[in-house]
Amino acid sequence: MNRYLSALAITCLALFSAAQSQNNLNFSALDKSPLDVVMYRDTDRNAIARVIYSRPSKKDRDIFGNLVPYGEIWRTGANEATEIAFYQNVYINDQLVPAGSYSIYTIPGPNSWTFILNKATTQSGLEYDSSQNLLQAEMDIIPSPQEIESFSISFMEQSNGGMIFLGWDDTIASLPFTLEKS
Numbered sequence: 001m002n003r004y005l006s007a008l009a010i011t012c013l014a015l016f017s018a019a020q021s022q023n024n025l026n027f028s029a030l031d032k033s034p035l036d037v038v039m040y041r042d043t044d045r046n047a048i049a050r051v052i053y054s055r056p057s058k059k060d061r062d063i064f065g066n067l068v069p070y071g072e073i074w075r076t077g078a079n080e081a082t083e084i085a086f087y088q089n090v091y092i093n094d095q096l097v098p099a100g101s102y103s104i105y106t107i108p109g110p111n112s113w114t115f116i117l118n119k120a121t122t123q124s125g126l127e128y129d130s131s132q133n134l135l136q137a138e139m140d141i142i143p144s145p146q147e148i149e150s151f152s153i154s155f156m157e158q159s160n161g162g163m164i165f166l167g168w169d170d171t172i173a174s175l176p177f178t179l180e181k182s
Contacts, residue, residue: 033078040155053082055150063169064108075125076106077151083121089180093137113139113173139173
């Protein structure tokens with residue numbers, strides 16, 4: 001009986017050890033750029049937009065013009081393509097954007113950025129197809145008053161619309177949009 005219990009204990013210990021080892025491998029492979037969500041609501045708490053994106057960190061790297069080259073398509077975050085859902089029709093640069101989900105890509109530059117809304121969704125951020133572009137608009141950029149360690153997206157309310165902000169390292173890019181009048 002003691003031999004049976006010893007064999008059972010050794011088998012259980014081996015299985016537990018293997019399971020722990022496998023879990024450690026899984027945890028070490030987690031994304032280095034965590035997923036985040038930002039919601040934008042009007043003053044009545046109605047949903048206007050939601051962005052789902054991954055947040056890469058600066059980690060003492062030179063970001064714009066180096067890690068993210070100027071003049072080239074950037075997936076605007078990390079990992080999967082950044083997605084924006086508009087719950088109402090909006091206008092960006094006087095162009096109607098119907099309510100729905102889109103991917104955001106950008107082309108950073110030293111003096112301005114290009115904001116791209118792409119109709120493809122759920123793809124890897126590296127799978128950009130320009131034939132799916134809905135619109136392109138110029139974004140203003142300003143220097144950040146402080147270093148932004150992790151890429152961040154936020155909204156600010158404006159009359160009849162809002163402003164989307166993309167910030168990382170020493171740069172903040174912004175783009176206004178307005179709501180379609182009902």
